[in-house]
Every structure is written in C-alpha cells, then in structure tokens.
Amino acid sequence: MLPTLNGRLQTRIFMLVVFGGIITFLITPVLPDGRPGLPGFDGDFYRITYIILATVLVLGIVWELIYHVIQQFRWEKDWPTLFGLITAINEGALVWLLLDLGLVPGMVDGVNEGNLPSFFFWAFFIDFSVIWFIIWLWTNGPMRVPLIRWRFFGGRIV
Amino acid sequence: MIEPTAASVVPTTDPNTYLPAQPMPAGDLTDQMLATDFWTDELVAGAGIPIVDVPFVTVGSGIGSFVTVDYLRIAGVPTSQMRVLGTLDHPWQTYEYLTRVSQIPRGERLRSDSASRPDNIWGFPSYGFSEGVRNFNLKVLWGLFTEPIFSDYYTPKAGQAFETMEREKNRIGYDEMLVKGLVRIVRRRYGGGYFTILTPPEGASATKRVAFRSQYVHLAVGYPGLKFLPELQRYRTEHNDYRHIVNAYEAHEHVYERLLQQPSTVMVRGGGIVASRVLQRLMDDRLLKGAQTNIVHLFRTYYHGTNDGYGNEEDSRPGGGKTRIFMRRRGENGWAYQGFNYPKSVWGGQLKKQVRGLEGEQRAEIYKRMGGTNTPWRKLWQKQMNQGRREGWYTPLVGTVDDMQPNGERIVNHVRTAQGTVPVEVDFVIDCTGLEADIAEHRLLKDLLEHGGASRNPSGRLNVDRNFELIGTRSGNGAMYASGATTLGGYFPGVDTFLGLQVAAQEIYQDLHKRKFCKRIGPVRSTIQWWKWLFGSAP
Known part of the structure; x- marks a missing residue:
C-alpha cells in the first residue's frame, strides 16, 4: 500500500464500517458464548461485537497516526503488505486489554467490569481476526477493482 | 539500421522504410x-x-x-x-x-512492481498473484507477502508482461x-x-x-534517444571501433560470446539497474559457463552508506545540505539501493501527493533529492558481487575517464581517481550510464x-x-x-x-x-x- 495520512484514515473508516459492519452481523451468531450450541441472534451479543468494532475504529484512528509517523522513516514512503497484517497484533492486544480491564464503555452487564472468561477471549479472537484478515485481503487487491483512483490517491475514497 | 556515427543509439524501427524511394507529384x-x-x-x-x-x-x-x-x-x-x-x-x-x-x-x-500491469488498468490480480496462483508457487506468494522486509521486491518476468499485453x-x-x-x-x-x-x-x-x-x-x-558518454563516442568515431566499446542499449551479444572463448577484462561503467543486469550476465557466464572474465566496475559516484540524490551523507554535498532523517536511503559498495526507479510512493502515495502540489524550483529540488542513479538490492547480486570481490575478479573503481587510447586490440583508459590518474587496460567497455538525449x-x-x-x-x-x-x-x-x-x-x-x-x-x-x-x-x-x-x- 502507498497510503497518505488522509487516505489511511478514509480507508480505515470505510473498511471497518462497510466490511466490519457486514462481517460482524454475520459472525456474531456463531461466536462461542460458553454454553453448548450456537448462541444465535441475540441483541446483547450484537451490542458487544458492535461496540468492539467501534472501539477498533476509534483506536484505529490513533494507530494510523502512529503508523504514518513510522512510515516517514521509510525512504519509499510505502506501507508493506506484511505491516498491514501484523498490526493486528498490537491493535488486537490493546482492545483486549481494555476489555479485560473493563475500560470499554457501553458494554452489557456481566462483561463491563473486566476479568473476562476464556470463552469470551476466543469469541473476541475469532471476531477480530476474521474481520481483520478479510479487510486486509480486500485492501491488498480487490479494492482496486471498483475504485480505480483509490490506489493512485493514497487510499482516499472521496 | 543504426547509423554508427550518430550519438543516438535507440533505433526507431528503421525510418528509412517509410520514406518513399521516389518523389511523388502531390x-x-x-x-x-x-x-x-x-x-x-x-x-x-x-x-x-x-x-x-x-x-x-x-x-x-x-x-x-x-x-x-x-x-x-x-x-x-x-x-x-x-x-x-x-x-x-x-x-x-x-x-x-x-x-x-x-x-x-x-x-x-524486470524492475517493476507486481501491481504495475499495462494489460490491466486495475492492477488486480497483480503479476505476482497471477504467477503464484497459476503455478501454485508458494515461494512467489510468500515473497509477495513479506516484501520488501524479508524478501526482495517481487518483479515480473519480461515474458509475462509481453504475453499479457x-x-x-x-x-x-x-x-x-x-x-x-x-x-x-x-x-x-x-x-x-x-x-x-x-x-x-x-x-x-x-x-x-x-x-x-x-x-x-x-x-x-x-x-x-540515448547518448554515449562523450569520451566513448569520441573513441568510437576516431578509431572506428564499434566492437570493443558498446552501449548496453545496443545489441552487444558478440562481447559475451568473445568472453566465453577468451579470458578478458571488461570495464562496466554506471551504477544503475542496467549495470546490475550486465554485471549479472558477466558473472553468470563466469560462474555457470566458465568464462574467465575480470570485471573492472567504474563508478562516478561511489555510495557507501545512507544517501539521497545529492550523494552520500558523509561526503560534501553541494547544494544538498544534510541528509534528512525522513528522506534517506541505504547505500553500500558503490551502489545506492532502491526497489524501483523512484521511491515507491511516487506512484500513488505521499510523494505523488507532495510533488503534485509543487512548482518550479521546489519541484526540481525534490526530483533531485529523490533522484540519483540507484539499483535494487537483490540477494543473487549481492552473493555474486561478494564472491567476485573475495576471489579478486570484480574490482570496483571510482573516478572519471580523462582519455582513452588503443593498445593493439585493447583499450587503455586513463582513469582520474582521488589518488591520481591511473591507466586501466581492458578488452571491452560496456557503457551502462544511460544518458538521455x-x-x-x-x-x-x-x-x-x-x-x-x-x-x-x-x-x-x-x-x-x-x-x-x-x-x-x-x-x-x-x-x-x-x-x-x-x-x-x-x-x-x-x-x-x-x-x-x-x-x-x-x-x-x-x-x-x-x-x-x-x-x-x-x-x-x-x-x-x-x-x-x-x-x-x-x-
């Protein structure tokens, strides 16, 4: 990727809202909930996964500023494909830490005070990884098909 | 047909063909x-x-x-x-x-990015993705994933570009x-x-x-068109010698053929991608086909550490000031290293945006700063050159050529270096400097x-x-x-x-x-x- 700061932010927001929103809708009913069988459609679960998505989005804006600074040290001013994937580690870890400390606002009762059970970790892990991986794949190829100017303008969508 | 005395060596597919043999009335x-x-x-x-x-x-x-x-x-x-x-x-x-x-x-x-496909305006699938998937080549796919951190930048084979076009x-x-x-x-x-x-x-x-x-x-x-260095052009004309002094952009297969038959010394001039490719050919022929070629590689600018278009960080930099921590690239053993012929973001990222907003002198300045002859760092090339240096058949030299004189079949180059002028006698000179007309x-x-x-x-x-x-x-x-x-x-x-x-x-x-x-x-x-x-x- 060859992002500009503006392009990074636009792509981040677009991807998380569009792809993140759709994938969250589809994946939430099949995430582990600590009980036998699939949880199915449940308002509380949706609230949790969408708040997590929003958290990734808000923190992501700060992360993008940091990445932009790191990118300045690169002569090519590019953002290698690999970086786009491995930044899942730091971003995922931070979100999990905040969840486990009960610092993410708006969570439903029972999971709003931290000390989360292990099934919750796995649910978060699957949710986060699947969304991240699909967005990473999409931005590294198919995104160029509908939007022909996107790759020549630093990842800007508008 | 190339006019041998002309300074331009790139043919425009035989213009003579298109001139009528006899004048027409209207x-x-x-x-x-x-x-x-x-x-x-x-x-x-x-x-x-x-x-x-x-x-x-x-x-x-x-x-x-x-x-x-x-x-x-x-x-x-x-x-x-x-x-x-x-x-x-x-x-x-x-x-x-x-x-x-x-x-x-x-x-x-080639030296071209995976997603730069003249046959596909979207750049998707990229050359690398196509090659990796079609031949189920995991090495290629892994390279695409890890470039340029753990592997060289992927670049397509010339044939792939031509066939898809x-x-x-x-x-x-x-x-x-x-x-x-x-x-x-x-x-x-x-x-x-x-x-x-x-x-x-x-x-x-x-x-x-x-x-x-x-x-x-x-x-x-x-x-x-492409120009020869003036001293090479002069020598070619004065001594009517178009066999021993060649430009990398003209057909010069006869040089490699001769090198396979007879131990010789070749001078390569230039520090860009073409010099890299020509060196690889010379070294491949030596290592794989048994040619006994000694290579003298003449750099005009010798890079030995971080640099930009104004030269090495450590040298005097007329007009360049200090290198900027946010705008410097690696260099070593004479070469300045860069994946492609520009920093990659000129094709779509920060540098593209930046230059788009600059006028006149400011624009010329950034062109200068990100310019300078450079070549990609590739594992194979590093390996070959290291072996050449170790075994003594690859000798880099820094300087310019003052004069060239024939000595029988050979050519004596008077190379002006920091230590004074030294005569260097070689059998062939390959000009890879790529001066443009x-x-x-x-x-x-x-x-x-x-x-x-x-x-x-x-x-x-x-x-x-x-x-x-x-x-x-x-x-x-x-x-x-x-x-x-x-x-x-x-x-x-x-x-x-x-x-x-x-x-x-x-x-x-x-x-x-x-x-x-x-x-x-x-x-x-x-x-x-x-x-x-x-x-x-x-x-």
Whole structure:
C-alpha cells in the first residue's frame, strides 16, 4: 500500500464500517458464548461485537497516526503488505486489554467490569481476526477493482 | 539500421522504410505549411494531402499509446473513434528490444512492481498473484507477502508482461486502430483540433502523406534517444571501433560470446539497474559457463552508506545540505539501493501527493533529492558481487575517464581517481550510464516546441499539466496530451514506467470524460469491465 495520512484514515473508516459492519452481523451468531450450541441472534451479543468494532475504529484512528509517523522513516514512503497484517497484533492486544480491564464503555452487564472468561477471549479472537484478515485481503487487491483512483490517491475514497 | 556515427543509439524501427524511394507529384508538405502554425482545411487539401477524420489519435504506438487506448476502450470508446499512429507492429516492440539487449530477455525479471500491469488498468490480480496462483508457487506468494522486509521486491518476468499485453491488445481490438507510419508533425487546426501528418510505408497509400484531422491528440513517443558518454563516442568515431566499446542499449551479444572463448577484462561503467543486469550476465557466464572474465566496475559516484540524490551523507554535498532523517536511503559498495526507479510512493502515495502540489524550483529540488542513479538490492547480486570481490575478479573503481587510447586490440583508459590518474587496460567497455538525449532531438517534439505552442518544464522536458494536457497547445475545443519519458519533471514523477503510463492514462481519461468523449468508469462499470477482462471478452 502507498497510503497518505488522509487516505489511511478514509480507508480505515470505510473498511471497518462497510466490511466490519457486514462481517460482524454475520459472525456474531456463531461466536462461542460458553454454553453448548450456537448462541444465535441475540441483541446483547450484537451490542458487544458492535461496540468492539467501534472501539477498533476509534483506536484505529490513533494507530494510523502512529503508523504514518513510522512510515516517514521509510525512504519509499510505502506501507508493506506484511505491516498491514501484523498490526493486528498490537491493535488486537490493546482492545483486549481494555476489555479485560473493563475500560470499554457501553458494554452489557456481566462483561463491563473486566476479568473476562476464556470463552469470551476466543469469541473476541475469532471476531477480530476474521474481520481483520478479510479487510486486509480486500485492501491488498480487490479494492482496486471498483475504485480505480483509490490506489493512485493514497487510499482516499472521496 | 543504426547509423554508427550518430550519438543516438535507440533505433526507431528503421525510418528509412517509410520514406518513399521516389518523389511523388502531390500529397506532400509544402513550404507554406511548414511555416504556418495553424493550418486551415483548405491549406491541407490544397497540398493534395488526403484528410482522415477521427476524434482521437495517439502517436507513438508503444506501450504509452497502448495503455491510453486501453483505458479509453474500457471507458466505452469504440475502436472506430481512435487511431494509433506509429511504426511499431506491437506496443512492446521497442521495450522488448531495449530490455533484451540490456540483458533482460523474456525469462528474466524486470524492475517493476507486481501491481504495475499495462494489460490491466486495475492492477488486480497483480503479476505476482497471477504467477503464484497459476503455478501454485508458494515461494512467489510468500515473497509477495513479506516484501520488501524479508524478501526482495517481487518483479515480473519480461515474458509475462509481453504475453499479457498481447492478450489485452487482442481483447480491445488494438490492431483495428493501428495505422502504421511515421509522424513528424502535429499542427493546430484553424477552427479547433489538430492535423497529424502521417508518412505511411511505401506503397501503402496513394500519396506521400496522410493527414489525420482530430479533436484530440495524445503523444507517447518514448525516449528521444540515448547518448554515449562523450569520451566513448569520441573513441568510437576516431578509431572506428564499434566492437570493443558498446552501449548496453545496443545489441552487444558478440562481447559475451568473445568472453566465453577468451579470458578478458571488461570495464562496466554506471551504477544503475542496467549495470546490475550486465554485471549479472558477466558473472553468470563466469560462474555457470566458465568464462574467465575480470570485471573492472567504474563508478562516478561511489555510495557507501545512507544517501539521497545529492550523494552520500558523509561526503560534501553541494547544494544538498544534510541528509534528512525522513528522506534517506541505504547505500553500500558503490551502489545506492532502491526497489524501483523512484521511491515507491511516487506512484500513488505521499510523494505523488507532495510533488503534485509543487512548482518550479521546489519541484526540481525534490526530483533531485529523490533522484540519483540507484539499483535494487537483490540477494543473487549481492552473493555474486561478494564472491567476485573475495576471489579478486570484480574490482570496483571510482573516478572519471580523462582519455582513452588503443593498445593493439585493447583499450587503455586513463582513469582520474582521488589518488591520481591511473591507466586501466581492458578488452571491452560496456557503457551502462544511460544518458538521455534532449527532447528536441525528436523531430516531432522539436516541431511542437517551435510551432505547436509546447514548452519545457523545469527539467527541460515537455511541460504537461496535472491532467497530462500539453500546456500551451490547446486548439479550440481540442486538446493535446502527452505521457511517458518526454514529460519527466512534471507534477507526477514516475512517468517513464509501466504504472506511470497508467496514472497518466487515467488522468487523460478523466479529462476526456469531462469533455464528454468517453463514459465514466465508476464502481459499477469498473467492476463489470474487470470481469470482462478476466474472461477475455471485448470491453
């Protein structure tokens, strides 16, 4: 990727809202909930996964500023494909830490005070990884098909 | 046929073929026409030159023309609305010649990004993805994933680029648009638009010239030519020796053949990608085929650490000041290392955005700062050069050549180094410095500068706007565009590359869309067209 700061932010927001929103809708009913069988459609679960998505989005804006600074040290001013994937580690870890400390606002009762059970970790892990991986794949190829100017303008969508 | 005494070594596919052997009575340019900047229809018709009407012509018939008509075909323009004028049978003809002689035959890899595909405006799937998936080559896919951190930048094989271009050429009906001949004059038309004068091959038309009357003209005529270093040119002329002193961009296979038969010393001059490729050929022949070649590699600038276009961080840097922590690249053993011929973000990221907003001197400054001869760091090359240094058959040398004298079959180069002038006797000199000729050496460009309203940018090339319209050449409701190497130094730096031609084509398409010549390639059209590309059906 060859992002500009503006392009990074636009792509981040677009991807998380569009792809993140759709994938969250589809994946939430099949995430582990600590009980036998699939949880199915449940308002509380949706609230949790969408708040997590929003958290990734808000923190992501700060992360993008940091990445932009790191990118300045690169002569090519590019953002290698690999970086786009491995930044899942730091971003995922931070979100999990905040969840486990009960610092993410708006969570439903029972999971709003931290000390989360292990099934919750796995649910978060699957949710986060699947969304991240699909967005990473999409931005590294198919995104160029509908939007022909996107790759020549630093990842800007508008 | 290359005129051996000429400074220019890039052939333009035998222009002699296109000059009629005998003068014809009518249909030629008149003195009055040559002296007039704006031509009327009557003036052209009066000279007996037949006029062909077509809304859009592109001059050049190389990859620049191809990529531009490809974009416009995808934007819904039928083949009947466009003509490609030029001497080439297929768009990659000159490019393939140049890459082949500079030691990148079809099986070797170019220095080009995976997503820079002249045959595919979307760059998806990239060359690397296609190659990796088609041959289920995990190594290629892993390389794409980890480049440039844990592996070298992926680059496509030349053959892959040519084969895919051929497929796209057939898909868009390129041959229906191609009109062969030489173009040396484009003049503005009184009342709007342009006349492009084509000289068809002998016997192809009843008159010597044919005029194409069009609203739009696109120029993609490529490099005006490549020059030899002056001392090499002088030696070649004075001693009539074109065998032992060669330019990497002319056919010089005889040098490698000779080296296989007889232990010899070769001087390679230059520190760019072509020098790297030529060195690899020399070293491959030595390591794999048993040639006993000693290599003297002459650098003018020897890089030994972090650097930018002004030189090494540690040396004196006239006009450059200190290197900037945010703007410096690696260098070692004489070379400055960079993946592609520009820092990658000129094709779409920060540097593209930055340069787009700069004018005059400031723009020239950043070109200078990110410029300088450079080459990619590749594992194989490092391995070969290390072995060469260790075993003593590869010797780098820093300096310039004051004089060259023959000594029997050999050549003595008087090399001026920091330690004084030393004589270096070699059997062959391969010039890989790639000096480019001035744009005025191209007759068409010269005529445009003198009669067409075109001007030069701060780097001395054609001055184009951000939409690649040639500034000063507008004619009524018509517009003239230019892309490729002739426009270097403008608001977009990477013009003389595969992706640069596509960036330009996209800007030109957008401008032509505003002028209602083509449809918009919005998300829906783009996606449908991509599927058509995938299945190989006409756009």
